[in-house]
Amino acid sequence: MSKKTYGQAINEALRGEMLRDPNVIIIGEDVAGGHGASGEPGGVGGVFGMTAGLYKEFGPERVLDTPISESAIIGAASGAAVTGMRPVAEIMFVDFVGVCFDQIYNQAAKFRYMFGGKAKTPMVIRTAIGAGFRGGAQHSQTLHPLFTMVPGLKVVIPSNAYDAKGLLISAIRDDDPVIFMESKVLYGQSMEVPDEAYRIPFGEANVVREGKDLTFVAFGAMVPRALAVAQTLAAEGISCEVIDPRTTSPLDEDTILESVAKTGRLVIIDESPPRCSLAADVGAMVADKGFRSLKAPIKAVTCPHTPVPFAPNLEDEYMPNPRRIEEAARAVLGYR
Amino acid sequence: MSKKTYGQAINEALRGEMLRDPNVIIIGEDVAGGHGASGEPGGVGGVFGMTAGLYKEFGPERVLDTPISESAIIGAASGAAVTGMRPVAEIMFVDFVGVCFDQIYNQAAKFRYMFGGKAKTPMVIRTAIGAGFRGGAQHSQTLHPLFTMVPGLKVVIPSNAYDAKGLLISAIRDDDPVIFMESKVLYGQSMEVPDEAYRIPFGEANVVREGKDLTFVAFGAMVPRALAVAQTLAAEGISCEVIDPRTTSPLDEDTILESVAKTGRLVIIDESPPRCSLAADVGAMVADKGFRSLKAPIKAVTCPHTPVPFAPNLEDEYMPNPRRIEEAARAVLGYR
Amino acid sequence: MQLSRDDLKRAYRSMFTIRTFEERVDKEFALGNIPGFAHVYLGQEASGVGVCFDLTNDDYIGSTHRGHGHCIAKGCDVHGMMLEIMGKQGGLCGGKGGSMHIADMTKGMLGANAIVGGSPPIAVGAALTQKLKKTGRVAVAFSGDGASNQGTTFEALNMAVVLGVPAIFAFENNGYGEHTASSYAVGAPSIAERARSFGMPAEVVDGSDFFAVHQAMGRALERGRAGEGPYALEIVCSRFLGHFIGDPQAYRLPEELAQARGNDPIPRFRKGVTEAALLDDADLDAIESEVLAEVEDAVAKAMAAPRPDISTLETDVYVRY
Amino acid sequence: MQLSRDDLKRAYRSMFTIRTFEERVDKEFALGNIPGFAHVYLGQEASGVGVCFDLTNDDYIGSTHRGHGHCIAKGCDVHGMMLEIMGKQGGLCGGKGGSMHIADMTKGMLGANAIVGGSPPIAVGAALTQKLKKTGRVAVAFSGDGASNQGTTFEALNMAVVLGVPAIFAFENNGYGEHTASSYAVGAPSIAERARSFGMPAEVVDGSDFFAVHQAMGRALERGRAGEGPYALEIVCSRFLGHFIGDPQAYRLPEELAQARGNDPIPRFRKGVTEAALLDDADLDAIESEVLAEVEDAVAKAMAAPRPDISTLETDVYVRY
Ligand SMILES: Cc1ncc(C[n+]2csc(CCOP(=O)(O)OP(=O)(O)O)c2C)c(N)n1
Ligand SMILES: Cc1ncc(C[n+]2csc(CCOP(=O)(O)OP(=O)(O)O)c2C)c(N)n1
């Protein structure tokens, strides 16, 4: 056990799984880095450094640099997966999935069903998500709804270093295609993380904070924001429960429904535009299955229906921020 | 005024707009057909025949056949649109958007915002949607949620021939990128459709049937199914209101909320897997803004979280069918 | 080395099975016994069979919407195929896939693919496994001339070169992508030349000549098995019927169609091997009878088979969820 | 015809503006005055300027994540650019775009593009408008060597040939896509050759030589303006700094970097024109002083400018919703 960042936890999970299973390979742009240059290859380890050191330790047959060809990256991963490997592909920023989406949702995710259960596609797509990085409209999206809607895909969105490690290990050992969404703004966050391997199962939400007046459901980088508001409200004697589903597909409906059964009030904090979002998904689920418990409207705190703006002040307002979360909480708490 | 099929209405709208505005062009695979063959080109008019006759009438500068390169088709359309044309691009089946999604959601839909309002991208993407055609997992999807979540895009999903014509004319005259989703199973449905041009505005739902006990919201090919169940229930004295939003982005929230204010009960019928669907979107919207009116849980009738199966009996069960719609309606009506 | 007499019989059986199967699919479709739509491989038999002839069950192929011929050439069971195409229980994919998604992992058949350009990237992945596991096996991506213009296909060509994997790109140029001629939609002077410019050997082959295809594939395979990287074949062939069953193909003049039929790979093979006295008519007729009976039986069984159990609708989405 | 002295001054001004602007971006970034990340064009000035030199405001370009140089070469205002890059009110895109999304429709600048391979299809569309409206104008797609491997780029090449549009593909091969050399990631022997195999003329150009780029572009432009179809240039140049500001680029040895710097297009231009007595040092020094002052002023004004009004967050999504 030692303090590790979210990024280190990811790197450690990758390394541990590569040591454990020779079929685990890494494939993507600059996951090694420096190929064909005058210096040594392998010194980059991905633009965010998540695969740092792995090329030097495992060599070119386990850590494969590719051209900027995302469809071919995903296809190479899924084709390798159905024939016996366990590839971990990297799509540098989730924003880039538009150039390879077919290979994800029509191919890898559908193989098993289309082929009547006769294919197994154990692959992971790691990708960086989220705003707050001043990356502009094409480098700041989250897009977890895009994947959650796809039957055959599993979607993981860890909110802290401990979960990142345990969920990534589960993802790599999983026999289905998994997309693993890493929050850029969390890469540097650190906490105690065990050195050894451990798994966090999919579909089991984490009740990050217990409470009885109001339920917050938050995803990824929104979890710390929900917690912060829960703390503010606690000072006034308002007790908020904070739930981090950790995976959006499968989704742990039971934990959310149990919480709402107790609190009767729900606010969902979701970093994405509002339409067909996870906020909508969870809200609608509770409006059906948890209707009897509800004491107030279900509120969502999302981004507006706009692309991500570049200017820092606009971007800060774009993201669900404590002010907007608190407003929603108070609206729900004050509902009569 | 004369009886026309949904398909004829679309063809008529295209032809009318091409006659009216020389900047309207059509681009896609086999929209003319027969290029380079030993016979005459222009005899195909799209695999569903929606552009039939247009090549012969307007020639190769207005009706452009392309290679099977959807990213280049959409890029060609958006690049032409920002420089003064009004292209109508065809993506044969919506299932194919995965190979060109970047050009839709990151490019065309974001131009205006990223460029601070300085670009105008008047283009339409026509595409065929829906199951029931025995097309299998990669030719039967609906995917309207995928587009609805994209800021900058407008999403149209007509449920009958009259609407198809009026909405397509509006789409072509609209200054923003619009995706126009044509239900394959409706192409042959006919009704009275005016011969002249008329527009149906976006964001105005159609109350297809008035009622007071229960509100159905249904999209595209699900509208006739909802109506059929409404009729069945009417025989028992149950009065269902049926709302067809016609466009999912923008969405006419007011009409839905007014209806729920009256009925207190909502069932959404949406042909797509359940997660982050339009069903979820509408359900969550009402669970927030219409909470006070609700007398029962909001139920959704969707497809299961699976790809579209091929076998006819599986596909029929996959789609929201009258049995499942009726069950949901009764559950909501019987809620105490 | 020349092919043995048994090999020649196997080749003929495979081509004739495709021919018979596809003619029957065409007929059953017209009778309403096949749901949806189907694209038949009539006229292209020598291509699929020539390419797959020396592949083992541990070599892989990725196929297209026009995949029946590839399946048969790769050894898929015609009973399982007919059940699948009719959407019946016991089909190779349990009736969930249909004509455009037939797959059989036990035969190294990675699936027909209803997305044009869907298979090449996947085949690169299958080839990557072979390289990493040093199996000496290869992966073939079948693509049409139309698919040769899809971005995913180009990426796969480049990726295969960069990763140095034993992927073989079999471009079946049947002159058309749907209703548009390749002479219009392929801007390049030649598909093979375009592939070559990506950095791999490429050749143009007469796709109506089984022997030409088989020999060219032999060169590709030699390179692949030796771990020397990818290879491309442009296999020039003819689509006898329309794009899908029911396409009246008014855009092709009768003379063009007649010319295509005039270069039928099956009589051409028969003529070749009988004139060379390698096989005689009796050998070939015997094969034909067997094949006709087998396909007849496959149709009869498929017609009689039940639909998949409704309980299977939600199975097989995940290994575990 | 040779370029006039005024033309030469204009070329030098444009290149030197890019140089000064980018050095300043590098510095302001290090000072924390530029949010996010930025990719500078240092070392590639002769490419952008050579390509854009004879374009009018009615000719279009589509650019890349490394787009500042293209913007300046196409005539975008450096004040508006600096405001945009700093995320300030009055920026060319109102502060909503940032470094990777600068666009100016009034200058025919269709936008930097943060998606590698995003621009080529769009440029084909802009070129299509020119063809249909018979304007004699062209559209240029700038792409890097890395972008030359993206499927969208390949599709655009083929589409441009098939539609016969005046699109010019300017492949700036600066040796790297991020931290990976083009010698690794481009499997083809040559990007130009690969483009040629799609069916268009293509040539390799020394991208450190303004005159070479300008002349090659002249040939491309002649073809485009005459309505004869697309053209490709592989412009070989050097990236002086890392991929983005802050990239230590440990993968490049000092010698490689020194060699790149040794072939700096700006002193090379200066040496050429002064030795030929076309311009003298005083001419060039005067330009430099003006440019330095202009960029200084742009930075000062951008630093002083307010952030965009928060009320603009939700505007400009649609023309009307
Ligand atoms: C991405 C995509 N675009 C379009 C289609 C529709 N489509 C199916 S087959 C086909 C033609 C393919 O032509 P080719 O690759 O030459 O194969 P062939 O049909 O001649 O065997 C098209 C356009 C598709 N299935 N997928
Ligand atoms: C589709 C996509 N994939 C990956 C990236 C990340 N990325 C940004 S720039 C870049 C390298 C581009 O290389 P090149 O085209 O040679 O341009 P250069 O940076 O050398 O100007 C990469 C991989 C991206 N922005 N978009």
Ligand SMILES: [Mg+2]
């Ligand atoms: Mg073809």
Ligand SMILES: [Mg+2]
């Ligand atoms: Mg480069």
